[in-house]
Amino acid sequence: xxxxxxxxxxxxxxxxxxxxxxxxxxxxxxxxxxxxxxxxxxxxxxxxxxxxxxxxxxxxxxxxxxxxxxxxxxxxxxxxxxxxxxxxxxxxxxxxxxxxxxxxxxxxxxxxxxxxxxxxxxxxxxxxxxxxxxxxxxxxxxxxxxxxxxxxxxxxxxxxxxxxxxxxxxxxxxxxxxxxxxxxxxxxxxxxxxxxxxxxxxxxxxxxxxxxxxxxxxxxxxxxxxxxxxxxxxxxxxxxxxxxxxxxxxxxxxxxxxxxxxxxxxxxxxxxxxxxxxxxxxxxxxxxxxxxxxxxxxxxxxxxxxxxxxxxxxxxxxxxxxxxxxxxxxxxxxxxxxxxxxxxxxxxx
Amino acid sequence: xxxxxxxxxxxxxxxxxxxxxxxxxxxxxxxxxxxxxxxxxxxxxxxxxxxxxxxxxxxxxxxxxxxxxxxxxxxxxxxxxxxxxxxxxxxxxxxxxxxxxxxxxxxxxxxxxxxxxxxxxxxxxxxxxxxxxxxxxxxxxxxxxxxxxxxxxxxxxxxxxxxxxxxxxxxxxxxxxxxxxxxxxxxxxxxxxxxxxxxxxxxxxxxxxxxxxxxxxxxxxxxxxxxxxxxxxxxxxxxxxxxxxxxxxxxxxxxxxxxxxxxxxxxxxxxxxxxxxxxxxxxxxxxxxxxxxxxxxxxxxxxxxxxxxxxxxxxxxxxxxxxxxxxxxxxxxxxxxxxxxxxxxxxxxxx
Numbered sequence: 001x002x003x004x005x006x007x008x009x010x011x012x013x014x015x016x017x018x019x020x021x022x023x024x025x026x027x028x029x030x031x032x033x034x035x036x037x038x039x040x041x042x043x044x045x046x047x048x049x050x051x052x053x054x055x056x057x058x059x060x061x062x063x064x065x066x067x068x069x070x071x072x073x074x075x076x077x078x079x080x081x082x083x084x085x086x087x088x089x090x091x092x093x094x095x096x097x098x099x100x101x102x103x104x105x106x107x108x109x110x111x112x113x114x115x116x117x118x119x120x121x122x123x124x125x126x127x128x129x130x131x132x133x134x135x136x137x138x139x140x141x142x143x144x145x146x147x148x149x150x151x152x153x154x155x156x157x158x159x160x161x162x163x164x165x166x167x168x169x170x171x172x173x174x175x176x177x178x179x180x181x182x183x184x185x186x187x188x189x190x191x192x193x194x195x196x197x198x199x200x201x202x203x204x205x206x207x208x209x210x211x212x213x214x215x216x217x218x219x220x221x222x223x224x225x226x227x228x229x230x231x232x233x234x235x236x237x238x239x240x241x242x243x244x245x246x247x248x249x250x251x252x253x254x255x256x257x258x259x260x261x262x263x264x265x266x267x268x269x270x271x272x273x274x275x276x277x278x279x280x281x282x283x284x285x286x287x288x289x290x291x292x293x294x295x296x297x298x299x300x301x302x303x304x305x306x307x308x309x310x311x312x313x314x315x316x317x318x319x320x321x322x323x324x325x326x327x328x329x330x331x332x333x334x335x336x337x338x339x340x341x342x343x344x345x346x347x348x349x
Numbered sequence: 350x351x352x353x354x355x356x357x358x359x360x361x362x363x364x365x366x367x368x369x370x371x372x373x374x375x376x377x378x379x380x381x382x383x384x385x386x387x388x389x390x391x392x393x394x395x396x397x398x399x400x401x402x403x404x405x406x407x408x409x410x411x412x413x414x415x416x417x418x419x420x421x422x423x424x425x426x427x428x429x430x431x432x433x434x435x436x437x438x439x440x441x442x443x444x445x446x447x448x449x450x451x452x453x454x455x456x457x458x459x460x461x462x463x464x465x466x467x468x469x470x471x472x473x474x475x476x477x478x479x480x481x482x483x484x485x486x487x488x489x490x491x492x493x494x495x496x497x498x499x500x501x502x503x504x505x506x507x508x509x510x511x512x513x514x515x516x517x518x519x520x521x522x523x524x525x526x527x528x529x530x531x532x533x534x535x536x537x538x539x540x541x542x543x544x545x546x547x548x549x550x551x552x553x554x555x556x557x558x559x560x561x562x563x564x565x566x567x568x569x570x571x572x573x574x575x576x577x578x579x580x581x582x583x584x585x586x587x588x589x590x591x592x593x594x595x596x597x598x599x600x601x602x603x604x605x606x607x608x609x610x611x612x613x614x615x616x617x618x619x620x621x622x623x624x625x626x627x628x629x630x631x632x633x634x635x636x637x638x639x640x641x642x643x644x645x646x647x648x649x650x651x652x653x654x655x656x657x658x659x660x661x662x663x664x665x666x667x668x669x670x671x672x673x674x675x676x677x678x679x680x681x682x683x684x685x686x687x688x689x690x691x692x693x694x695x696x697x698x699x700x
Contacts, residue, residue, distance in 0.1 A: 047522060047524070047525050048525060137528065137530035137531065137553075137554070138528055138530070140530070141500060141504070141528070141529045141530050141553065142504060144496070144500065145497070145500035145501065145504055145506055145529075146506075148493060148494075148496065148497035148500065148501075149497065149500075149501060149506050149507075149510075152493070152494060152497055152667070152671070154497055154498075154501050154506065154507065154662065154664065155501075155506065155507040155510050155511075157664045157665055157667055158501075158507045158662055158663050158664060159507075160665060161651060161663040161664060161665050162656045162663060164651075164653070164656075167648075167649040167651075167665045168649045171665065171666075171667075171670070172664075172665045172667055172670070174670050174671060174672045174675055175667070175670060175671050175672070176671055176672060176673075177489065177490055177493070177671040177672075177673045177674060178493045178497075179489035179490070179492075179493055180489070197552055198549075198552045198553060200552065201548055201549045201551065201552030202489075202493065202549060203489070297518075298518040298519050299519075300513055300518070305514045311506065311510055312510050312513045312514060313506070313509045313510060313513065313523075314509060314512060314513045314518040314522065314523045315522075316504070316509055316523055316526070319522075319523065319524075319525050319526060320504070320525060320526050320527050320528040321525045321526070321527060321528075322527065322528045323528060324525055
């Protein structure tokens with residue numbers, strides 16, 4: 001539906017970001033700095049077009065995706081590129097970083113950092129920034145949306161209705177209640193906490209698994225994912241992706257969740273052993289799943305397409321115009337702070 | 350006189366605590382059998398298929414007559430009218446004036462719904478017919494669905510799922526949608542369901558406003574004295590009031606215009622709450638941002654112009670259609686009928 005560009009500024013943090021951004025004191029030399037000569041490499045197209053437009057306006061923007069042969073871009077321009085703007089799809093891996101000798105900063109249009117070689121950045125003294133907090137609400141909203149959509153079969157019912165005459169011959173099937181179901185959260189960070197807050201309003205008892213127990217929370221802690229899965233009806237994956245959390249949802253966890261359990265993944269595809277998940281769903285050993293991420297995006301397992309107890313989304317976790325615009329402002333704000341030698345707004349490294 | 354020893358044994362047995370307990374259980378069993386026998390003969394008319402569990406239980410406990418068993422309803426009623434002491438109806442088919450008039454021995458209408466718009470309450474009151482409904486047990490489900498509809502509409506959940514299943518993700522990303530958290534929510538009718546919706550929406554950081562026949566002293570939400578004011582001051586308008594003559598078409602052209610091209614309407618009330626042709630043209634012409642609808646003016650008919658729109662979510666009146674709630678509603682219907690026939694206070698009387 002139409003959403004005005006101006007509406008993005010209603011994001012709660014957007015006005016803060018804009019204020020910080022525009023209040024950054026400028027030195028005489030930086031005022032004279034010709035930012036249009038600073039080479040910034042954008043790794044892939046990103047929505048909304050606002051980010052690309054602003055980067056193009058302020059810097060010498062090079063678009064990686066316009067060059068089918070990457071060396072065509074890198075060879076002539078590698079000395080110019082001082083910044084990379086990447087995202088959750090294409091970040092800055094070792095190969096790219098090695099090809100850019102003048103790289104000073106990677107400003108990621110994402111909160112996840114798994115596509116950036118952080119160790120290499122640290123070695124080279126390359127700064128890294130990201131966009132935390134901004135996507136928290138959207139990701140948490142999506143977690144709840146997926147739960148409701150799976151349990152109440154919203155898409156299935158909508159299709160049932162749009163087929164027209166079908167409703168005249170009989171009602172849609174009974175579904176499963178959400179209120180009061182126990183919710184287990186893997187990873188009680190910003191997004192996990194936001195999901196817990198929302199689920200509590202539906203009277204859901206909340207429990208969690210995390211690397212360590214959190215002192216400032218009343219939710220029940222389980223020291224293992226299997227224990228958590230055995231003691232909840234809806235398991236939500238919201239932790240960050242690291243080598244330790246890869247396939248944290250495996251066969252044993254899926255079995256512990258069981259034929260009435262529902263898995264919600266708004267983390268990363270590799271959090272889940274996808275092959276095991278698919279067979280559990282197809283065989284009825286798992287009650288349902290709401291998935292926004294997959295192991296090999298944009299591929300999604302076709303065996304799931306015929307199931308009505310799953311909801312499959314194309315990685316739209318933070319895909320609202322309000323949030324993406326605020327994220328874009330944060331990327332731009334971090335780049336500007338860096339080139340003006342000011343403190344970065346949201347540094348990682 | 351010496352009593353026979355067997356008498357002493359029986360006296361000891363019945364006067365002990367265990368004996369008294371056994372006595373009590375025996376008495377209850379006898380009472381239960383007598384009650385069951387009494388109720389088995391009570392004719393209960395079910396107006397339409399609504400719950401297989403409810404139908405089974407009514408069959409088991411009463412003399413069940415199903416109105417849809419016969420093509421010639423008038424004849425069916427004529428033949429069985431004397432038998433029928435109770436009607437079990439719902440939001441599809443209740444107990445209107447004509448039905449009530451045809452049942453001279455009708456004592457109670459136990460509705461498998463919270464809404465009472467399909468029951469002629471005035472006639473029931475005149476005839477001394479009791480009426481019960483199923484409040485509270487379905488509040489959570491309906492409130493959950495309202496939030497589910499708002500999220501599904503704003504974040505285009507169904508559309509995005511279809512995008513993926515139809516293989517379109519391989520060629521491009523799905524488009525951007527619009528955020529739910531923080532949007533202002535206006536609730537029409539702050540009863541049980543409206544309050545439950547407000548509680549949930551608050552957890553998403555949504556400021557809440559409402560319109561009701563009168564201000565609620567215990568509500569911390571902003572009150573608007575007219576529906577138009579409410580619509581002009583919120584981004585998501587939720588219809589959650591009862592359907593009465595006054596609330597029919599309460600969402601009309603003016604309210605829709607006040608909500609505007611970025612506003613969303615969520616209807617989990619009744620279809621007739623909304624002027625449907627006005628709603629359809631507003632959506633088709635882009636004068637309203639989107640809608641999540643569980644109810645329609647002429648169910649199961651739904652305006653086909655809505656089928657092509659991606660900014661609407663259309664459900665088939667499933668507000669309380671979960672396994673758990675359907676059973677809870679059915680149990681309440683049965684409990685009210687039993688209470689009535691056993692001369693006990695009704696659990697959830699309306700009249």
